[in-house]
Amino acid sequence: GTDSLPAWQRMEIYSQSYWRRLFGVLHEEFPMLYRLFGQEGFDRLLAVPYIVRYPPASWSLSRLATHFTKWVDAEYQGDDNVLVQACADLDWACREIFVAQEHPRPDLSNGEALLAQKIALQPFVKLLELPGHYLHFRKALLEHPPEYWHEADFPKLEKGRLFYFVLYRGGSCALEWQELSHEAYLLLRAIEEGYTIDEACDRVTLDGIEEQVAFWLQEWLIRNWLHFQL
Template structure:
């Protein structure tokens, strides 16, 4: 997992009109406008040659903008200096996505992966100063733009992205105090899931696929998997992220704790859904989940919880 490096944030948007804005940093509002203008300049998409907008040569508008924003150096024009910032912005974000979504990169291949990330960042530019959160909207984007999954099944690609993003959430999310042992014997206790516990209802067994161990399969090759619905939980022990396959019944019970139900209410709700479930199974699961640190008696503030935007 990547360290908490800062990145440019899109709270400076909306994008200004590059032809009409004349930045002046003498006032607070002028400084903000200057920041918006610079952010707009460096976040325009790169072309195949590494320049903005896919053009082989910069247009007069870009050159004029650079002259307004940046002083020339001893050996570099304002445009040359602007292009350095521009390329580094995109290169660093693409590197972050490669680190966070290695399976997606391996599946789609470098060119299509890059196109997907550029399209994503144009719709969802960074809205957090932390680089680790840059991919938080990627599952939502793939739901909105399913064509980016082609030629692979849309749900396969979506499940893979959800799984890889869930690993990031699990690694960084905080841990709330665990229930005391005596509290777990009280039927009226209200239980919640730890912020670092992520439940996923998947159609494909993407957790079986290790892209780093797939050296025999070139990037862009299909994952050798068929649909196999499953429910999994991702959790953290120390600084290691694990995933665990769950039964439908245990998954249903865990999801009940998202609503802040009491232990009795959650078990009764599960018993209504699965009337043939043996009562001793509830005790086994609760002992296991307590030992794994999955539960808490405190509700997380979703506005402060990392990964609260996860889809």
């Protein structure tokens, strides 16, 4: 056992074990990046510099990755920074959705009052604007363990335009997503920023799609994406 080792060797073993534990948390929080970089690359290029910049603030490691997407945006300098940022944002959004709370549903009995009421997105609903179809890309990556990608070609990433997504926690706590039109994304973003439905509709160019907007709002309320601001 380690008790027979000199104190400095025991400390080194404990230190290595602690670092591996930190790395393991980040591997789990960012499965896309872990597969893209591999363990050695992920730990050297992402995990070590991130942990040095943002060491754990408490004994609980559940919030270790809280600043990771911000760190990638500010510090990561690789030529693939757009890809890395998009994957980090998506992985973190998926993680946050599972631990977010849920507020009571709005009362739908008074439609007129609902339009003027301050509402917000449920905490388990996340909006993402991404430079590629990273949801399909993520699904294909995660279908195989990290070791598979050591030799295999990465999945094809559909890109060339901006994609707008809403991610949310569905039934049985399953991660669900939907691709949005630009107008629907902007409308949800305005609601997220604290505008009433009436105000949000005024801020977004909706010419010719008013009936579609009414359908969207009905769908979002039924799906429980919205709640009254507390």
